[in-house]
Amino acid sequence: MKANEPVAELEEIPEAECLEILGQHSLGRIAIVVDGQPQIFPVNYAMSGRIIAFRTAAGSKLSYAPRSKVSFEIDKYDSGVGWSVMVQGVAVDATEAFDDVSWAARGAAPRPLAPGAKPHWVAIEARKITGRRFRVGA
């Protein structure tokens, strides 16, 4: 490493801490696959244990997420520290279903900031939660 390069450090974030970080934020992004094309949509979410819940209108998220593999991500870069947390799992249409995941999702309280009625609930049951963090020093 050259002397004038930033001193940097990279670390994995343990799963328990990833869950804690997820609980401290409310804006993330879901990636879904629509006819072979991954797409990314920002959503306001809330956690219920390991379940990520958000509300949506009819549209791509509701049509393609349920029963499919999806990914959810939050990240931030601030004051020399960058981090990201990614949740991989399967989405569920939790609007009316009586399974445990749907109940838990409806018990969370996501607050959509985007306008428009969002009468449907989508839950993501986390199967794999990973995170990383790095520091860029002087």
Add this chain to the structure above:
Amino acid sequence: MKANEPVAELEEIPEAECLEILGQHSLGRIAIVVDGQPQIFPVNYAMSGRIIAFRTAAGSKLSYAPRSKVSFEIDKYDSGVGWSVMVQGVAVDATEAFDDVSWAARGAAPRPLAPGAKPHWVAIEARKITGRRFRVGA
């Protein structure tokens, strides 16, 4: 709408403005599909026309993005205005190739903040660029 609900307004962002916004930022996220599972990774990027360029080490992004459909997204929520821009396209390993896209990508100057050598260049040739913006009023 009830009287105490926030006044909100939603609009599509025209493609030309989406490109302008993309040029004003440097941190976004790429979604790639790994064995049927979409994954989201934050990347520092730079634009060259309609091409998004970023650098990476060997790993998931380099193994799965090139020649595949990918999505790239930036978003922000600040002071009552939220927006997001999504680019859909196909990724190219631009590290050594001599095609126009690879040349253009290597002419851009993404500045990775995360530590570690990132000797590979990946380009995303935008096929579809969409954006939306909303305001939440008092």
